[in-house]
Amino acid sequence: MPCSADSVSTSERYRFIIVGGGSAGCLLARLLAERGQGPIALLEAGGDGRDVRCVVPNFYPRTFGSCLDWNYRTTPQTGLLNRALPWPRGKVIGGSGAINALIYLQPAQADLQRWGFPTIDRVAEECSVGALSSANATAAPPSLPATDGRQCTFSQLPLEPVRQPHPWTQQFLDASKQLGCTQHNRWTQSTPNTSGIFTLTQAHGRRVHTGLQLLESAQETFAPEPQLYRSTQVQVERILLEAGRARGVEFVDRDARVHRIFAEQEVILCGGAIGSPMLLMQSGVGPEEQLREAGILCQQALPGVGKNLQDHLVYPIIFRTRESQGLPRRFSLAQRDAYRQRGDGPLASNIAEAGALLNVPEVAATQFQIHFTPSHYLKYPATPTENHFCSLAITDLHPASRGTIRPYRTANGAWLPRVDPNYLSSPQDVSHYMAILPWLTAAIASGPLNKVVQVEVLPGPRCTTARKLEKSLRMFAQTIFHPVGTCRFGNSDVDGVVDGEFRVHGISGLRIADASVLPDLPAANTNASALWVAWQCAERLRDR
Numbered sequence: 001m002p003c004s005a006d007s008v009s010t011s012e013r014y015r016f017i018i019v020g021g022g023s024a025g026c027l028l029a030r031l032l033a034e035r036g037q038g039p040i041a042l043l044e045a046g047g048d049g050r051d052v053r054c055v056v057p058n059f060y061p062r063t064f065g066s067c068l069d070w071n072y073r074t075t076p077q078t079g080l081l082n083r084a085l086p087w088p089r090g091k092v093i094g095g096s097g098a099i100n101a102l103i104y105l106q107p108a109q110a111d112l113q114r115w116g117f118p119t120i121d122r123v124a125e126e127c128s129v130g131a132l133s134s135a136n137a138t139a140a141p142p143s144l145p146a147t148d149g150r151q152c153t154f155s156q157l158p159l160e161p162v163r164q165p166h167p168w169t170q171q172f173l174d175a176s177k178q179l180g181c182t183q184h185n186r187w188t189q190s191t192p193n194t195s196g197i198f199t200l201t202q203a204h205g206r207r208v209h210t211g212l213q214l215l216e217s218a219q220e221t222f223a224p225e226p227q228l229y230r231s232t233q234v235q236v237e238r239i240l241l242e243a244g245r246a247r248g249v250e251f252v253d254r255d256a257r258v259h260r261i262f263a264e265q266e267v268i269l270c271g272g273a274i275g276s277p278m279l280l281m282q283s284g285v286g287p288e289e290q291l292r293e294a295g296i297l298c299q300q301a302l303p304g305v306g307k308n309l310q311d312h313l314v315y316p317i318i319f320r321t322r323e324s325q326g327l328p329r330r331f332s333l334a335q336r337d338a339y340r341q342r343g344d345g346p347l348a349s350n351i352a353e354a355g356a357l358l359n360v361p362e363v364a365a366t367q368f369q370i371h372f373t374p375s376h377y378l379k380y381p382a383t384p385t386e387n388h389f390c391s392l393a394i395t396d397l398h399p400a401s402r403g404t405i406r407p408y409r410t411a412n413g414a415w416l417p418r419v420d421p422n423y424l425s426s427p428q429d430v431s432h433y434m435a436i437l438p439w440l441t442a443a444i445a446s447g448p449l450n451k452v453v454q455v456e457v458l459p460g461p462r463c464t465t466a467r468k469l470e471k472s473l474r475m476f477a478q479t480i481f482h483p484v485g486t487c488r489f490g491n492s493d494v495d496g497v498v499d500g501e502f503r504v505h506g507i508s509g510l511r512i513a514d515a516s517v518l519p520d521l522p523a524a525n526t527n528a529s530a531l532w533v534a535w536q537c538a539e540r541l542r543d544r
């Protein structure tokens with residue numbers, strides 16, 4: 001089989017080696033294989049992910065802390081009253097795209113212009129009708145009929161809006177109109193002052209991610225020659241560098257045996273915003289001082305590696321509702337049947353069902369995103385709470401705080417990342433939240449959501465002063481899982497790690513194509529941006 005499990009062989013030479021089968025890595029592998037640019041070896045640390053939690057939208061938080069998660073945790077964050085936050089990242093084929101909240105929102109045109117990428121319209125033209133229809137045919141689960149005219153991304157992932165939004169979600173959308181947002185029915189691109197039911201990467205209520213697409217690629221997709229070989233549960237430990245060139249990689253299999261494979265053309269890192277800088281630094285590529293501190297011999301000084309870490313932080317405004325009709329934590333037989341037979345009901349809810357993108361005159365320097373959920377943002381589904389809560393989770397989309405990823409060795413010799421996002425270290429970020437929160441809570445209290453909510457629980461009626469509000473922000477803010485920037489592109493090797501062609505500065509035969517190369521955060525959730533990078537990288541490799 002051209003794409004069977006554990007098919008990477010140490011006796012073969014591969015044209016490309018792709019490290020990391022996540023959102024970007026699987027898309028890149030498939031695009032190269034479809035064009036006959038193999039043989040390609042894809043190495044993924046996690047398993048095949050044939051797990052119900054990677055399929056049913058409502059179950060994604062149940063992957064946290066499981067074997068599908070790298071189980072990272074930040075260092076204690078000074079800006080968050082010394083709290084250390086859990087930082088889920090997908091360790092599975094499909095990567096974080098297999099455990100995320102499924103929301104598909106392309107970056108804003110302004111983001112693409114800042115990054116120097118072509119705009120969405122041009123890429124839409126480049127996606128042929130043939131490619132879209134073949135994606136529809138392969139992406140739908142075999143047991144369910146294909147839906148004609150289903151929307152599809154440039155990455156050929158099928159898209160659907162949340163199938164049966166909760167009734168409170170409509171009240172939120174009405175409220176968003178009062179906040180000045182135009183409601184979009186098929187909401188797929190970040191545009192200021194818009195709102196809508198989120199569009200999800202799914203078909204018939206079942207998650208589809210780039211890993212699943214890859215696993216289900218029919219043999220004939222890659223004909224006439226085998227193009228793609230993959231191994232799962234293998235962790236790449238080191239890039240093999242020789243005279244300034246990446247020759248191959250060294251990896252450890254599930255039985256702790258060490259192997260090496262070699263690339264005829266290039267090694268491409270798709271390990272994500274933590275995995276890619278870690279692998280560079282473990283291989284001796286990074287800031288000299290930090291490598292020395294970690295006891296790693298410097299092969300190539302590259303100061304930007306692991307710096308410039310940015311993430312979207314979220315502060316949830318939580319309301320107790322008048323009625324106990326929020327998302328259930330346990331599902332009735334009827335709800336399970338609804339999901340099994342029609343792919344709808346609360347199991348098909350991705351929990352954060354709708355959102356809004358706000359430009360507020362009071363805080364002109366940034367833009368905010370709201371995620372609305374008919375549940376308690378901090379407790380659902382882990383803690384058994386009664387279902388009488390809803391939440392509006394608010395995010396400053398362009399924070400100024402910057403953090404780092406640094407490697408350290410554990411007592412048993414394994415490399416782990418020290419993840420320090422340095423949240424709210426910039427006073428500007430704090431001031432943005434301090435300005436938007438009173439404005440937003442006042443607007444919500446007098447708007448259409450008033451029919452649903454009874455009383456504000458967070459920040460709550462006792463949060464009467466700016467000092468108390470700031471304390472609440474620092475006490476309850478969470479990650480919304482969007483790290484980027486740790487191998488940012490930039491034309492010089494002073495701050496940039498890769499150039500505009502995604503090539504690592506100072507090393508030939510080595511590229512990076514994942515969320516780590518984005519120089520800053522998009523005004524959107526980050527999965528579409530990671531896919532965008534993979535698509536762009538595939539374009540640059542077209543004639544190689």
Ligand SMILES: Cc1cc2nc3c(=O)[nH]c(=O)nc-3n(C[C@H](O)[C@H](O)[C@H](O)COP(=O)(O)OP(=O)(O)OC[C@H]3O[C@@H](n4cnc5c(N)ncnc54)[C@H](O)[C@@H]3O)c2cc1C
Nearest residue numbers: 020022023024045095096100101103236272275515525527
């Ligand atoms: C809980 C959660 C919810 C999210 N919700 C959304 C959402 O709703 N919408 C949205 O747009 N974005 C969301 N995101 C973010 C989005 O999923 C990521 O931005 C995107 O998946 C990043 O893609 P990537 O390819 O850069 O990294 P990943 O998808 O994380 O892929 C990296 C892959 O590399 C593998 N890997 C790493 N190191 C090694 C190594 N040394 N050897 C072998 N393999 C390795 C990993 O196991 C992983 O499979 C969410 C993320 C999380 C975690």
